[in-house]
């Protein structure tokens with residue numbers, strides 16, 4: 138298995154990148170932010186993305202998808218990361234689509250996946266219950282097909298048609314359940330975040346459940362598996378942001394002059410840029426390798442996911458900090474776009490476990 | 506014998522200072538500062554946010570402790586270095602805020618004390634202490650950031666006044682400044698460092714305008730300032746024509762000490778306390794082992810940096826002063842502050858990254874965190890400080 142893209146995957150990346158070039162530059166995110174857009178993403182862009190098949194990349198053909206795989210989805214996420222595209226791709230496709238595809242039975246897949254693939258249904262994945270990612274911390278209970286509990290950091294929770302909720306049954310066994318957002322007893326509070334994407338806190342009070350996703354060998358493994366896939370997807374998004382922030386910084390080092398020379402001629406900056414280049418090379422490897430691990434259903438998935446999320450989180454932090462520092466005063470302004478990467482870096486880093494969380498998890502996997 | 510008498514006096518001074526501060530500093534003025542809106546800046550349009558701000562300023566003003574170490578004729582308290590150190594220590598101990606935040610006190614004042622005429626000192630220093638004028642710093646220009654000596658704003662000699670034309674940028678609180686101390690070019694014939702002068706410009710003068718710039722924190726605490734045929738009286742020149750670069754550098758050492766946190770009386774909440782508030786602790790041990798180690802290392806560096814400030818100030822008192830050391834303080838202090846906020850945000854997890862909302866204190870932490878990224882840029886970047894250390898302290902050769 139070579140660590141390169143196939144021709145089709147390369148083509149997909151190019152067409153996504155062309156779409157975003159004309160429709161979803163950072164200016165688009167700025168506009169959503171400044172206009173306090175209630176959705177937090179552009180419906181027409183999402184429609185176009187879906188028409189291109191992006192929402193159905195990982196969904197089987199039998200359910201309206203393209204069966205293209207996660208390497209493909211990873212390329213699209215990376216491309217989104219470059220211009221910080223706000224869309225339901227992470228919530229609906231990466232998290233929820235994966236959960237249903239992995240954990241749903243035939244009928245459930247038939248019911249939900251075509252809506253995801255066509256871009257018509259928005260799904261939100263409700264997992265965490267505190268300010269730090271912690272899958273073990275689950276106090277949302279299911280009894281008699283009714284769930285109650287408080288979920289935090291629910292991506293796109295404020296626009297979802299359906300929720301996939303992590304709950305525990307009376308025996309303390311973790312489950313993923315599907316809830317229709319129209320059902321009674323759901324209280325959604327949208328939160329504006331630093332990166333101008335929306336998260337929501339969602340409260341469930343005796344809410345009726347539509348379905349339980351229990352066609353996976355074990356339900357705990359199902360949750361971990363979904364999370365690992367999503368962590369790798371987020372790492373792919375981060376790779377896009379990192380590369381873009383870095384190339385903008387390099388361009389600025391060539392263009393900005395002080396002391397009669399381009400600032401990029403100062404060795405103090407050159408060496409730091411060269412070191413970042415090296416870190417980014419590492420990032421590319423772990424992202425492609427872990428995306429392939431998903432498609433190959435590798436046993437190494439948990440390890441790959443934590444390696445990817447830890448490394449990319451660390452590097453995004455470094456590259457986005459250095460970006461502002463190397464831009465100098467201009468980097469601190471809202472007009473200059475380099476700061477948007479710093480903001481996204483911090484939020485995406487905290488989503489589904491920050492670097493510390495994953496370093497600790499890696500250590501635990503090796504039992505030290 | 507003399508030394509013991511001195512010691513006794515200082516002991517007495519400490520006791521009296523502590524008692525006075527405790528009796529006079531309102532409780533609310535001992536609370537942590539939440540941001541730049543939460544301090545008194547003075548000036549023509551100065552406002553006290555609450556009555557306690559006014560009480561505290563007026564008490565300290567009457568006591569002559571706005572500029573405790575300046576001489577009395579300039580509105581100062583005439584304290585010697587040891588007394589000043591004790592006052593600072595006692596203010597820190599009680600957590601007293603500074604009664605007045607002012608670029609006049611921390612930047613312009615020291616430069617005036619060294620370079621201004623007696624007449625200028627009496628006038629401007631007293632106005633600073635009385636909080637009559639709010640000052641801004643007009644150094645940087647679009648083409649003169651790190652290469653500050655490249656300033657192009659021109660001041661032409663027109664007999665009784667200078668005619669100023671040009672643009673400054675990143676002027677902190679420029680729209681609120683009554684006056685700005687500016688680096689201007691008075692001579693284009695000589696090498697760039699020798700053609701600069703130090704001029705005080707009243708922003709109420711015709712032709713001086715400002716335009717706010719929005720920061721990544723969403724706030725607009727700095728400005729572009731424009732000078733279009735602005736007439737500035739000749740007597741507003743500090744030092745001589747062409748001496749501007751020396752004055753600028755001298756002032757920068759004070760600015761850098763301020764940004765590096767030197768002379769700060771307010772003690773920030775220990776990072777470890779913040780961590781305890783937000784993170785899981787099992788049997789006195791934080792479960793996030795990686796962050797725990799990071800915090801411990803931060804607190805080590807922070808504590809020892811404070812000791813270093815103390816040692817160097819004491820050494821300076823004994824006559825060993827190196828201006829270049831301010832570059833080290835500026836570098837280390839600002840990098841530390843950035844680390845502090847990285848850790849604070851990490852402790853609060855996703856809550857620390859919220860931007861709006863009552864329950865998230867309207868994103869205060871996220872916004873402060875973003876603002877700290879400017880610490881290693883303003884007042885001369887970290888890179889420039891490291892260059893100065895290499896050149897001036899280590900004596901490393903240049904190409």
Ligand SMILES: Cc1cc2nc3c(=O)[nH]c(=O)nc-3n(C[C@H](O)[C@H](O)[C@H](O)COP(=O)(O)OP(=O)(O)OC[C@H]3O[C@@H](n4cnc5c(N)ncnc54)[C@H](O)[C@@H]3O)c2cc1C
Pocket residue numbers: 393395396400403405406462463464465466467469641642643644645646647649650651652674675676677678727879880882883884885886887888889892
């Ligand atoms: C929050 C904030 C408040 C400010 N307030 C004021 C104010 O009140 N008044 C005022 O006059 N100015 C103010 N400034 C401006 C500040 O002093 C300048 O931004 C700073 O000096 C850097 O200049 P620059 O922005 O032009 O960056 P540049 O000089 O263009 O620097 C860009 C990058 O190149 C690096 N670089 C440049 N030269 C070298 C070198 N020789 N070796 C290695 N690296 C180098 C820099 O370190 C930086 O990383 C403020 C800035 C900020 C961020």
